[in-house]
Amino acid sequence: MIKEYRDFSMGKGTNLPDENMPDKMLKDALNVYWDAGLKKRHGYKEVYDQESGAIVGHHFVEMEGYGVAIIAVLVTTTVKFYSNYSGTMTEIDASFTWTGASVEIGFASLGEKTVLVDKSAGNIPAVIYYDGGMKICTLDSYDVRTIDTPFWFAGQYDYGATNEYIDDTTDAQDAGTDDYSLATTIAKDGFWVASASKFSKVLLTECDKFDGSPDAAYTYYNGTELTTLTVATPAVWTDDKGDKYMEFAIPSDWAVWDGDDAVDSNASTVTGSMKGNYVIRVSFTTAPDSAMDCDKLTVSLTEAVTQALSGEKPTAVCVHNSKVWLASGNSINYSDYGKVTGWQPYLFEYFSDGGAQINAMVSLGDYLCLVKDNALGGIYGTTQENFTVKTVATKGTGNGNSCAVVKGVLFYQSAGIIWVFINGYLLNISKHISDRIQDSGYGIEYNGYWYYVTAGRILLVDPDTIIRDDLGDGMAAFWEWSINAATS
């Protein structure tokens, strides 16, 4: 009798006794895969050496016709961002860094723009893009909203007057030279700005160089009183004449003004100038030696994303249906169609099942899959009018990094098990190889396989080999590759 054994397409099954192992399965296999024969894997090679620090994120994106590598490098508690667009790995902008000792970066690209989140929730999201060179900035800075003139007002603060708030919106908004008064020589006089929507930056065009030693007090209205406004970037009043700006973080208790409106030069109330608006006031407690002006103001919101996310720092990012999705806690916010901008407080969904935090998001066919510790959720639909959220499975994972979609199948690892979510069914496909599964690995779609990379080994699974067993669980061909011990 002659027996031949030529089909080993079911990978390795280290947990199964020989009697229960299919003939196509191997007792052991290392550094091979199945392709009409057992073939040795290709080699590994170092392709970049940062020389110091830890690479805490890397990503590749097509930009300007090139494949560009982006890496994030953690040095002590500072994260720096590099790209090799120029041919060598170069820091994109030395003035832009993140901070934190345990930062890990999540990336997602929409077109040539890449959005970054800090999975440790220590930094607000950023965007990397090309504009005559590689650029990086906060998503807030990239999505600045200049407030249209019909929606904001401004004028002078006359401390000694009966009506302290004088409307001068026309001069604040037109281009007339030196026609908007910022300060007089009287202490505590100044100016105010009011807007129907919250704002965080005021640009003063052609602002005079203040003489003397002016000292400005910044206040906002908190619903009860005018209270101190912390201005992170105040205008430097004594600088030479030119454009100056002041920028501040929006206070959480900023309330609309419920006092009187401003008055015009005839002491007549200018209805709607202040009442119902968000108001800030700049009062020069030490006045300059002479009156100071500027040409005009420009009022803008430079925290649109932060405001849309209610101040939360997202920990997961995904591109699905040509929108960027950001998850923080149980909330999911999304951008305009085809853009990384357009974030609004009302453009969000919520998924409360399965844990306190969304650990990963993946685009899975026609819906966005939300991965939590103990559930998978799905956001179905294409616009805010028809989005629906529902639970699609009752097992999830805390290892969001392990999630990847391969040939329409979602793979992830949880508590020593490899799960697949396929056509609405959740299957444990790893009972026969559970002793080889390590925690905290990274799941990758590559070349039609799901790669699960851990510190000790690499496991490969071909989704085309997934089958269901008699007990309702699954089985698939697993292959194991060694990881370069010298560099792992």
Place this chain on the structure above:
Amino acid sequence: MVYGSSTKFGDTKIQNKLVVSQGFKLHCLDYGTQYFDGTTTVITCTVETKSYDAGKSTQGKIIRRVKALINAAGSWAFILYGKWKATDMPVTITSGSGGAHYEEDMSVPYKIDQSSYSFKITNATVNECVVYGFGIELFNRRF
């Protein structure tokens, strides 16, 4: 560890390849057509089958001849095991020749005769390696 799929590192062998970060380095784990690491360190590949019993796990067998169908990579270490690995017969296949498929014949001593058998083959060279299968000629003994 994170992943990328397209690069501009100036090396076409890592276009659309698997690249992971390890410490302060990036490594391509599926590099070009080479079967070793950047300094030609060998990547050992191993294949071991389960114990086969030709349908009768308690039936003793006389094994006459074993063949491994492999490519001509050279320096294979082959082991035939008997009785759930209780006995073994190691063979070194120094080199193949000819086309893509190479058939190595091995005669088997009587001590390997057992009710079950399995195969293990290892290659510790820098060459491309393919295992196409194993063949075995056997006879059932009296039960």
